[in-house]
Amino acid sequence: MVADAGLAAPYGDRRGITYDWQWRTGARGTWYGTGDAWTIHKGACNYGYLYPDEPLGWDIAAMSDVNREYPDSCGLCYELACDNTWVPDNLGAWFDRTSACFDQSASVVVRVTDACAAGTVIILTCRSVWAFEKLAETKWGVIPLRYRPVPCDYKPGRQAKPIAHPSPGDSPPQGASRIARDWPEFMQDTTLKALSLYEDGYASGVSDASTKTWIQSQADSARSGAAGSAAVCGKVPIGGILAFRGWNGMFDKRKLVEFWLYVGNPGYEGKDQKTPDLWGGCKPSRVLNNKPTYYEPTYPYGTYYFWGWQVYLPVFAGWPDNSVTSQYSNFQGCGGNSVWDLNTVEFRNDGWSEQWVCVDRVRLA
Structure with a gap:
């Protein structure tokens, strides 16, 4: 809608946004x-x-x-x-x-x-x-x-x-129920900004923790991400893991993990991989079981797309896929570990064939 809205980076994290109030x-x-x-x-x-x-x-x-x-x-x-x-x-x-x-x-x-x-x-x-x-x-x-x-x-x-006399509107579908929204008004702490683990490069304190996986060099994947940015790309064999390791406590007061995956044109690539499984035996959740939230071409007017997902952390503790919560207190850990024991986001291939995967914009919010 606008060419320059004056929002603070990272744009769209819905937390800590600043405004210049200029029309x-x-x-x-x-x-x-x-x-x-x-x-x-x-x-x-x-x-x-x-x-x-x-x-x-x-x-x-x-x-x-x-x-x-x-x-x-x-x-x-x-x-x-x-x-x-x-x-x-x-x-x-x-x-x-x-x-x-x-x-x-x-x-x-x-x-x-x-x-x-x-x-x-x-x-x-x-x-x-x-x-x-x-x-x-x-x-x-x-x-x-x-x-x-x-x-x-x-x-x-x-x-x-x-x-x-406003225009008439649609009634709720039969059987529809209200769901929690991830809107700014419902954030518990609007001063806590999203924590970037990877966005055009690994964040400070975050490193590659992949196992049984061939990772493309950063020089070769420097423009493989959304909108031509850098990404982490690699071949993930059956049982392989593409992972981002940070520090204990990084999941404290966080509600969701956000990530972008290359899906190509017209279909998915890496369709059998999992959404991140938190280190420590937490419940994994398939990408295909969760609705994507964002869509973005790899370059302006492009047809090769990245899709962005937001998976709320209680899903990894047993909540149904696509669950939404506005309370970070609903996630206190998983797999027998407290929120302070968790330090890694994993993309696992538990499917039936080797997958080529490109991941970008991995964040906790």
Whole structure:
């Protein structure tokens, strides 16, 4: 959606994010969610049905998938305001929107829950119809925007109000149940930043602990990661382990492990490997049993993809795959070990054939 949002690195870790509070201009917004065969409840972030009484409700947005801030954007929030000016369509035409806004001084906060296939459009957001119609009539289709990243619990000084008769929405699917969210508002400690184990290189205090595995040299894998960054790549035979070893206690006050795997085009590579098994005999969990959270090409407009997973640590202590928790206190260790005894993240091949694997952006959050 935006070209430079001023977020602190590592972008998207949802903890300790800083904001410069400066408005940006030049963005444009469209809408979706009702009457157009698209739903806000099947987004790329895999949040499922969004209940209108959850934080921010149906005020959501989809990030342009060619924007440099698209990776890791799920769950983050932006403040949007309508801007009475002309807007381009990137095909040479311009649209007059100098009188489209209800109130240029009013704004709405939206949460990123989806991706927006935007072609070559860099500065763009697809928003839910409910957010759009607070700023302008839907007949305009596309409007210019001012925008800035904000905390998800931020309240604008002048909030854009719902219209008298908002567009109707979808009811929850039969049998649907509410799930815990990994949204910033639910973090126990918003000052604790994500701990990077590998991101464009091994973090300080972290080393390779792989066994029975051939690891490609870092020189050869320097551009094998997501968006052309470095990655750890290697051949993992049956029974082999690709592992990252840190220090005892690094899992304390952590809720999840995040990692990115090369999945190729069109299918998986390394499909039989496991998600990380924590050292000490914890319960492993298959990659294919967990829904990916992020998607990113290996280079702009590329078709060879890395997918990102977030696996919540209680899964390794026996919780079902795809479980989500907002409380780090739900993980106190596994495999007979306390959280202070664990120091390694492992990718094991318990399948039936040798696997070529590339791993990037391994983090604890």
